[in-house]
């Protein structure tokens with residue numbers, strides 16, 4: 001019985017366990033013993049299976065529960081009980097770190113365990129694979145007839161010649177051959193194997209590439225950068241630490257790493273299908289930009305959804321867009337506010353934003369609502385539609401008075417209305433102007449659009465791509481290569497005086513394919529044997545080089 | 555023809571034309587299977603009703619042609635783009651590929667026509683689910699318009715097709731294996747007075763002087779199962795196939811099978827309730843899907859004696875899933891490359907990505923289980939079924955429900 005089909009679990013299989021040395025006694029010994037036990041536990045495939053299961057469960061949680069890094073607003077709604085399963089369940093989710101699964105200690109611990117387990121199982125596998133790679137002696141078979149595939153040939157050739165021929169045939173088919181045995185007691189036999197190195201090697205490459213990915217991801221987070229900024233048509237932004245609305249610099253990213261280019265949004269093209277069937281589905285979504293590098297080089301380019309631009313290693317993506325109406329607030333002939341609101345579409349197709357004017361007395365703030373397409377009906381009332389094209393822009397402002405408390409951090413697009421008194425409602429079309437009772441005027445002189453760009457640096461992208469490639473390159477042989485063994489034993493049959501050649505083989509995978517391969521090998525061997533000279537004077541009825549006959553086809 | 559006429563033609567070709575053809579073909583395949591005499595010694599349920607089988611093949615082939623017609627007209631109606639831009643479209647293409655694989659790979663190449671009827675059933679279920687998600691053809695969002703759409707979505711579709719086939723085999727394997735084991739246990743109990751398990755495993759293998767089994771489980775890992783195509787059968791009652799067949803069927807209570815299937819499939823199919831226009835409509839869809847799956851399980855149960863042996867089905871399932879796994883891996887990686895192209899980050903753990911990763915982990919767990927002692931056989935098959943449930947979750951639930959929770963910020967599916 002070989003180890004290959006041992007019925008015992010691996011732990012009980014003495015051949016797989018290193019001789020245990022008793023080690024020191026006392027607390028040190030206890031710690032060592034525990035560590036050894038943990039290591040052995042981590043080495044088991046079953047452990048990997050459980051860890052993968054745990055990873056699956058955490059991931060399932062992250063799929064059904066909104067994740068803070070992705071959708072902070074939804075998470076806030078869940079936390080407040082406005083949406084989701086209610087505040088109580090939400091508190092439990094919070095307790096479990098369910099709103100940020102991939103940042104939670106549980107996930108990190110699991111990742112650590114997985115990689116430790118991976119390491120623990122890869123070390124012995126690498127060792128074993130190295131031995132297979134170096135071994136010159138694929139195993140012999142004691143009972144050739146008991147193998148899966150057996151064919152017996154009958155020839156007049158000398159057994160030694162038969163073995164040499166078998167070696168030639170197998171070597172020609174790139175089988176790994178067993179080096180000749182030194183032990184004279186062993187009956188002569190050609191033993192060969194194929195697929196072992198590739199299959200296990202592929203599996204090792206596959207599993208090892210997780211480290212490549214891990215390194216790529218961690219380094220990428222340390223070295224990388226990504227910043228988001230909205231740019232109004234005709235305006236520009238500069239790639240500096242303060243040039244972005246939001247940014248996530250890696251820990252090792254420094255301000256000096258910025259490329260300090262300036263990007264101007266010359267024009268933004270957007271269009272939709274307007275027929276009834278497809279109404280509102282976007283058709284075009286492109287930004288014409290000019291980038292001026294620090295050295296003064298100018299690049300004009302169109303950036304689109306799947307078509308980012310690369311400037312000095314930084315990638316510029318066009319991510320989203322919105323309308324940017326310009327609002328001007330005057331009081332006593334003085335401009336108190338003049339700016340473009342960068343508004344994003346809300347559900348229902350309208351846009352909302354805020355104007356905050358601290359210079360008036362008291363402060364004045366406006367909640368702003370904007371419809372790109374609000375045509376007038378017959379009696380002049382604007383029809384508020386959800387259509388996105390700006391054919392009949394219409395803006396409604398709700399005035400608020402009081403202390404805006406602008407020293408506190410606030411979202412530019414929302415107005416904190418606590419303690420403010422509601423005032424008038426103004427409605428504006430482009431080019432029009434409204435006057436409040438105290439003489440403050442609000443104008444809507446023009447409508448532009450803005451585009452949200454992301455600028456990012458991902459220095460480890462090539463490493464990650466390599467890891468991805470290695471995963472696939474390893475996986476394919478790991479799953480498809482089949483390991484097989486073949487033995488050829490030739491011996492003189494004392495009864496007939498002729499040589500009996502047994503060609504036995506077995507495949508660990510895909511037995512049907514191997515059956516055909518075995519048949520082909522037997523055929524080539526038979527052809528090779530036909531060329532051999534007979535060992536001794538042939539019996540009268542056989543001519544030299546008589547074709548061997550197959551005795552036991554199976 | 556106008557685009558609207560093309561769209562109409564395409565819809566009619568899908569339903570009723572192709573679905574009816576598949577239904578008829580499935581009936582013919584199952585009819586042929588019903589009259590098949592199983593030669594248990596050869597483990598080749600040599601299909602006897604050859605005329606029904608040939609007719610079934612013909613009808614299925616015509617169905618493939620009309621299905622292709624549907625796909626092409628749909629693509630033209632949408633302005634000549636690739637025909638896999640919406641959930642309906644890729645479910646439809648999947649149904650097509652399942653039948654194509656059934657005819658070409660399993661009937662023609664592997665000579666296993668006895669599984670084709672079940673693959674047609676799987677395809678019909680996929681297409682039925684597609685009908686629930688029907689959307690008129692239209693052009694793609696500009697953000698979707700990229701070579702990566704063709705590559706990534708096609709790979710996802712292909713892998714999902716392969717996994718669907720693997721699921722059919724896993725399901726058949728579970729039913730057949732349960733029946734075989736119970737018959738064997740009863741036999742053993744009858745013969746020895748004990749219920750200690752039936753023999754399970756490949757033929758004895760003699761390999762001497764094996765210097766190094768790789769790692770802990772590797773060398774041992776897949777040898778017997780893939781070799782054991784001969785399979786396991788009830789030990790003592792070899793003579794009477796009819797009796798053996800009846801015994802196999804009698805081991806499983808159809809009521810419990812139906813109830814179990816209903817409960818099991820409800821786990822994923824509930825998503826059709828919130829995703830439907832009205833609650834009543836949602837409940838109708840939910841019941842429709844579950845009852846169809848229950849029916850499918852009962853059909854498999856009815857034919858349990860005519861199925862290939864559990865070991866063969868296990869091996870078919872494993873090989874199918876092992877074929878699909880690298881495709882899924884590639885698809886997910888291609889998705890990451892596309893995400894970097896289009897959204898400026900290759901991985902953002904958004905629900906679709908997270909759930910595609912979950913599917914990958916689930917199938918990786920299946921492959922590991924298949925190589926782990928003690929998980930072999932039914933344990934692995936259950937994992938395979940679970941992995942398919944995760945795939946369905948990724949395919950349908952994430953688009954239908956998680957989007958409904960607004961956490962999938964308008965990103966394309």
Ligand code: HEM
Nearest residue numbers: 044045048114117118121203478479772775915918921925
């Ligand atoms: C954590 C420790 C891990 C251990 C101990 C481990 C062990 C193994 C072993 C021994 C095999 C070979 C089985 C065979 O020959 O069929 C294997 C295969 C495989 N492993 Fe792992 N693995 C680990 C982690 C992972 C992880 C994290 C993944 C990815 C989710 C993974 C995915 C796979 C896949 C897909 C296969 C099948 C391909 C092959 O045969 O090489 N493994 N694993």
